[in-house]
Amino acid sequence: MEEESKKNQKSSRRTFLKKGLIASAGVAMGSGLVSACIDASSAGTGEKVKVMTTEGEIMEVDKGLLKLPRVSRQESHKGIPGKKFVMVIDLGKCKNARKCVEACQKGHHLPKSQEFMKVYLLQDSEKTSPYWFPKPCFHCDNPLCVSVCPVGATYKRTDGIVLIDNQRCIGCKFCMTGCPYSTRVFAWKHYPEFDEDKEPYSPEASSPGKEGTVSKCDFCPDLIRVGKVPYCVSACPMGVIYFGDVDEDTVTNGTETFQFSQLIRDRAGYRYLEMLGTRPCVYYLPPVDRQFPVDRGFGDLNENVKNRYKNTSYSKKFKP
């Protein structure tokens, strides 16, 4: 361990060069969205370009718990202008590492029983191959959950994101039965994790949670606003999840960036349960060219998580 950190401290040329690429993307673009990045237009004269804070006590900040600016409830109804978000999940690469679930729960201050991202073990039929199936909210373009909400607590924005306002939600749970993908979760009591978040509530952050209301995956618009991809995307060690703006025809998993249309065309991308007519904004790439055998997904799971899959037909046959 000691050696590892020393290695990190010594400025290993390759690693920082690599990291530099991602960070400097912001520089090059000078995107109006990204307020935290460096202003590329100011002439380089050796002056400081960015002073975030004045001198003071040094603070340790958990990377998963960045203090992000939060928009008001009204503002959260509008959506990020000129954007339309899309997610692509490569089933061939998922090995149920569950880092997406962990990062998401940490980022949204969720208790163990509330998972915005769920990983299923699916097998379409007896003879077909089983595969791991990470499932966020599909942010459908014809969202039944939004149609059935009696008070407008859940809504679809111009950027395609479906959000829930837990200060409006009355907890009738109709949206939960309306969603055919079992995406939504309910706060059955006040979980202690809700108190971790001291920031004011914003539907864009889906945090802090509230007892007796519904919540779900939100595509992390608070992260998008500072030019970052959602928690699950950056957390995945396999780069399974791609995210991007479909108008821009680009998706990225943080390390690789693809043209969305090309990726869908070349890899036969599809949407789950297309026949339901919900028109999801999440696409899947079929589980071909596996990087790992499926049973690798059982590897490091704790007993509780492993037991989830014990009733699946594949798991019954599989004896590690």
Next chain:
Amino acid sequence: MENEPNKLLKEFAPQLEQTSIQGYAWIIFLLAVIGLGLFAFITQVTHGHEVTGMRDNVVWGVYIVNFIFFMGISYAGALISGTLHLFKTAWRKPIIRMAEFITIISLLIGPCFILLCIGRLDRLYYLVIFGRIQSPITWDVIAISTDIFGCLIFLYLALLRDLATLRDYEILQLPKWRKKLYKIMALGYTGTEEQQKRLNRATNIMAAMVISIAIIVYSVLAWIFSVTLQPGWHSTIFGPYFVIAAVFSGSAVLIVCMWVFRKIYHLEEYITKKHFVSVGLIMLVLAAFFGYFTFSDYLTKWYGSEKNDELLIQLLFKEFYWPFIISNYVGVLLPLLVVGIAKFRTITNITLTAVVVIVALWLNRYLIVVPTLESPYLPIQDSRPEWLNYTATWVEWSLTAAGVAVFCLLFTLASKFITVVPVAGLTGETKPEEALV
């Protein structure tokens, strides 16, 4: 009308005037059950909905089952009394009041159960101030409130003659406030030709309205389920299916009420076997319809055997085997046999059948709500047993018991306020037809 003290009323007066020790014991028992329900409710409010058996997959449980059930029996009055009234059926007189009571009382209890299911009761008024017309829940709120108003008006119209009779029956030994209440509520109705004409006109219109609104209310209730994409719910047949199931359960509850009040208030003379057989025959016809709808719904699901429908039917025949058999086989065949075969048609048999039908229909709603939620499109993969399968907790059962207790209590109190058999229409020699035409 005021020519002589009402003969019937003279006979029924003791019901209104005094309550027996058993009667008080009964009321105290009911209050105790309601108290337990209140305790359960407080537990649910303070500890959160975690104290119920509902979880993220089965988000609706016994509460919604009770909601559908009570809304269903509210149909007894609406459709049965409304139809009997419009068709001027002669034998309806002694039982029509009970049917109307069932309607209004269960209509008040039903919506309370949906409130128990709501996570944030403190925001209930959002349904009005932020209501969205697209949501079937908004339709339901509008339809149920409209229905309650309609049924109240209909009940009041039906009570008016009796209220006037009670007002005019001066020797009744009742506290002053009650006599005054009768007087106010009777609206100065004296039975003049003009008044009768107007009353009949209003009653006819409201009978028609109540029937149609009840159909709408129950269809809207069914649409809450069938507009979703859940495999067991997404069915076009649900509207009429729910309507038929509702009247069916209403007729059964009516038979049980007839039996109970016949025993308690010794109404053998007025509620005869003829009434039991007549309502029993209505129940028989409805049982046949109900069986037909059930069969048709499950047949199409089973025959086509779409993957998720197949899973649902497997679940119904495995984990829910006995409830399924009781609700959809026994509940349909028993009334057909008992009422259908003349030899079996005794008052006791018909009443017992009605009890079975009530249980069967409650189970039927349970089988519509719970197994569907337990077999969603994406399989439930969870290690916690309570998140996999729904089991109602003591909180839910207590509140269910409290709901039944409130029903009984309100019925008891109503029967203390006004006779369960209309006295005005049955005055002297029976001439029911003339009384209303």
Next chain:
Amino acid sequence: MKQVLIAYLYFLGGIFTVLHPDVSMAQDKNDSSTGTETMLTLKYLCMSNDSVTLTANLSVRRGDNILSLRKAAIEFFTSIGTMLKPAGKVFSDQEGNASVKIGLAGLTGNEEGIITYSAKFTGTDKYSPANADFSAKPARLQLSFKIQDSIRVLNVTATQKDAGGNTVAISKETVLVYIPRLFSLLKIGEITLAEDGTGSFDFPNDIVGDTVGNITVITRIEEHDKFGNVQGNNIINWGVQKQYYKAEVPSRELWTPIAPLWMIITLIIMLAGVWAHYMYAVYELIMIKRLGKKDKPLL
């Protein structure tokens, strides 16, 4: 493969710590005397407008987590030979990042033209000091666009300054072509430079630009031993015009804030019909009451 190797190394490390508890204890002690050990990394990007962007990242390890240090003062220097020239002091943001932009004018490197940049965290009572440095020679990438025989071609020229200050070509290097996107750079191709430092690339015609079709094109030499990261960018109107998303089927509008008109009309008609009948029934009741009053004097 790489992932597996790293996991294996961690595994070995773990075994080592378990077998030699004394050693790890001693290390802990050593750490606490100098404060928590910090890690500083430095990223370098040479822009073709004769400036360099340096981004330093400061973090600490806590168990399995790496935490960023916020509000820490990072000092930047440029050094030629043994001389250190301050280039600014920046406080790290909540992700532990601090960046400066340094003008290359007036900076001359060593005899090979190489400039060394360094970042320094002086440390506090709680945190140990840390240093990072990086050496590279300034270079320049220039882009031009041309349509040759109705094919769109992107031309790149890479240059550097020799000891005499003359501009000379950088040859035989790989240049990557990117389009900046919302979260990252989209790679659309690679160019290998010729002897004269130029290279060309047939520009694809399915790249989405902005609403009028403008695209920013970024070219880069990456992770070069001598030049580090070099970037050049330009804008060209060769993109597909951006079409804002429209639902593929006309929306049924059930999820919009306002209900469809037919629904509102149906509801109003039904409610009006029903309540009109209620009103009529109530009206009849009122009339019955009036008639009752009229009757009274007669009694």
